[in-house]
Amino acid sequence: MTSNPYPLGLRLDGRRVVVVGGGAVATRRVPALLDAGADVLLVAPELTPALRARADAGRLHWVPRRFAPEDLDGAWLVQVAIDDPIAAASVSALAAERRIFCVRADDRSAATAWTPAVTRHGPVTVAVLGGGDPRRAMTVRDAIRDLLAARLTPTVATPPDRPAADAPPPGGTDASAATVTTGGRTGRVALVGAGPGDPELITVRGWRLLTEADVVVADRLVPGLLLDELRPDVELVDASKIPYGPSRAQEEINQILVDRARGGAFVVRLKGGDPYVFGRGGEELLACAEAGVPVTVVPGVTSSIAAPAAAGIPVTHRGVSHEFTVVSGHLAPDAPASLVRWDALAGLRGTLVILMGLKNLAAITATLIAHGRPPETPAAVVQEATTGTQRVLRSTLGAVAADVLAADLRPPAVVVVGDVVHTLDG
Numbered sequence: 001m002t003s004n005p006y007p008l009g010l011r012l013d014g015r016r017v018v019v020v021g022g023g024a025v026a027t028r029r030v031p032a033l034l035d036a037g038a039d040v041l042l043v044a045p046e047l048t049p050a051l052r053a054r055a056d057a058g059r060l061h062w063v064p065r066r067f068a069p070e071d072l073d074g075a076w077l078v079q080v081a082i083d084d085p086i087a088a089a090s091v092s093a094l095a096a097e098r099r100i101f102c103v104r105a106d107d108r109s110a111a112t113a114w115t116p117a118v119t120r121h122g123p124v125t126v127a128v129l130g131g132g133d134p135r136r137a138m139t140v141r142d143a144i145r146d147l148l149a150a151r152l153t154p155t156v157a158t159p160p161d162r163p164a165a166d167a168p169p170p171g172g173t174d175a176s177a178a179t180v181t182t183g184g185r186t187g188r189v190a191l192v193g194a195g196p197g198d199p200e201l202i203t204v205r206g207w208r209l210l211t212e213a214d215v216v217v218a219d220r221l222v223p224g225l226l227l228d229e230l231r232p233d234v235e236l237v238d239a240s241k242i243p244y245g246p247s248r249a250q251e252e253i254n255q256i257l258v259d260r261a262r263g264g265a266f267v268v269r270l271k272g273g274d275p276y277v278f279g280r281g282g283e284e285l286l287a288c289a290e291a292g293v294p295v296t297v298v299p300g301v302t303s304s305i306a307a308p309a310a311a312g313i314p315v316t317h318r319g320v321s322h323e324f325t326v327v328s329g330h331l332a333p334d335a336p337a338s339l340v341r342w343d344a345l346a347g348l349r350g351t352l353v354i355l356m357g358l359k360n361l362a363a364i365t366a367t368l369i370a371h372g373r374p375p376e377t378p379a380a381v382v383q384e385a386t387t388g389t390q391r392v393l394r395s396t397l398g399a400v401a402a403d404v405l406a407a408d409l410r411p412p413a414v415v416v417v418g419d420v421v422h423t424l425d426g
Contacts, residue, residue, distance in 0.1 A: 031224020193300015
C-alpha cells in the first residue's frame with residue numbers, strides 16, 4: 001500500500017459495529033468502541049471472562065457462534081479480531097462487498113481501515129498512524145502523551161528519602177532482593193492499582209510501568225481503555241474474576257506471574273482499585289518473593305473512597321463523621337468463614353463502606369439493624385463508579401436491599417452507610 005490513509009474521527013454513538021472474535025485482541029479493542037457509544041455486536045463461540053462480563057451487563061450483544069454473512073446487516077464498521085487468516089479474509093471480503101470498512105488484527109495490509117495508536121487526556125484524543133508500522137505509531141504516540149503529561153501535570157520533586165522503584169516494601173517481604181535473569185533479560189513483576197474505573201485515575205507511575213510491560217495480567221475491573229493503549233506485542237492475560245461465575249484460580253495467577261518473570265519478561269499485574277484493598281495483592285507478592293522474583297508495588301485509588309466521592313458523598317465530614325470503616329461483604333454475616341464483626345460495626349457512629357456486598361446486602365443490612373443500627377440510617381449504592389455508566393441509588397439502611405433489586409443494580413458496586421450520604425445535598 002503506497003497511498004497515505006485518510007484520517008477520520010468516527011462518531012459511532014448508537015451505530016452498529018461488528019467484532020468477530022472473543023479473545024485477547026477483542027478484549028483490548030471493545031472498550032474503546034463502547035466508550036465511543038457504539039452498538040457492539042460480538043460474534044464468537046467463546047469469550048474471555050472480561051468480555052463475558054460486559055455481555056452479561058448488557059453493554060454489548062453477544063452471538064455465541066461463528067461468523068455468518070447476515071451479521072454484517074446494518075453495520076458501519078467491522079473489527080476482525082481472530083488469528084485465522086482464511087476466516088478473516090472471508091469476513092473482510094464480505095465487508096468490502098457491502099462497502100463496510102474493516103479492521104483486521106491478523107493482516108493490516110489487507111484491511112480497509114487501521115486502528116491508530118491512541119492516547120486520551122480528558123476531551124483530547126490523539127490518534128497516530130505509523131504508515132502500517134504499529135511500533136512507529138506507538139513511539140510517536142508515547143512521545144505525544146509524555147508531552148501532554150508534562151504540560152498538564154505539575155512537576156513534583158522526588159523526596160531524597162524516597163525508596164527506589166524496586167526497594168522492598170517497608171516492614172514486608174523483601175521481594176526485590178533477588179533478580180531473575182534469562183537470556184540477558186531480567187524479569188520482574190509490578191503490582192499496579194488501576195484505580196476505580198476512569199482510566200485517567202491510574203497513577204502516573206502505574207501508567208508509566210504499564211507502557212513498559214511485556215506481559216499484562218488484568219482483572220475484570222481494570223479500565224478497558226488502558227488495555228487499548230498497550231503495545232501490539234504485549235501479551236494480555238485475562239485473569240478476570242467474575243463474582244459467582246467463571247474464575248481463574250489465584251494459584252494459577254501466581255504461577256503466571258512467576259513463570260513469565262522467570263522467562264525474562266516485565267510483568268504488570270493490573271488490578272482494579274488498589275492491589276492491597278481486597279485485591280489479594282499480598283498473596284501475589286508472597287508467591288513472587290518465594291520464587292525469587294523482584295516486585296514493585298504501585299498503590300491505586302481505591303473505590304472505597306473514590307466511589308462515594310464520585311457520587312458526591314464524602315466518607316468523612318466535620319461534625320458528621322470522624323471515622324470510616326471499609327469492609328468486604330462477599331461473605332454473608334452468618335458464614336463460618338467470615339472474619340467481620342458485623343455486630344461491632346453496627347455500634348459505630350461513623351461511615352461504613354461495603355465492597356463486594358450486593359449479593360449479601362439483605363443479610364448484611366438485617367444484621368446491622370438487628371444489632372442496633374437504625375433502619376432510617378441513610379444509605380447509598382454506587383455502581384461502576386467514575387465511569388460513563390455510573391449509577392447512584394440513595395435509600396436507607398432498612399430499604400436499600402429491596403431498592404437495589406428494584407433498580408437492577410449489579411456489581412461492581414460500593415455501598416455506603418451513614419449520615420454522610422446526604423451531607424453535600426443541596
